[in-house]
Amino acid sequence: MDISEIPENVLYKCASLAKKNSKASNDTNISVDYCYARYVKKAPNSKPGMVIYTNFKTLIIK
Numbered sequence: 001m002d003i004s005e006i007p008e009n010v011l012y013k014c015a016s017l018a019k020k021n022s023k024a025s026n027d028t029n030i031s032v033d034y035c036y037a038r039y040v041k042k043a044p045n046s047k048p049g050m051v052i053y054t055n056f057k058t059l060i061i062k
Contacts, residue, residue, distance in 0.1 A: 003036070003057065015059045032059045 015032035024030045035056035043052045 003034070011059060012061070015061050019061045028062060030061050032061055033057070034059070 011034065015034070018032050019025055019030050022030070033053065033056045035053050039055045040051050040053045043050050
């Protein structure tokens, strides 16, 4: 399945959930990036949880 095949309302619902469960939940506008898992890599010599990702798209959630 291609990301472009996912309905836009599903993407926005998922991004809203990400905002709700983040430290930025009280901010008015936040950016949520999304991509396929195959484009997510652990950054060399980085702290746990730090990653680098490519081929992503961004949603602005209000």
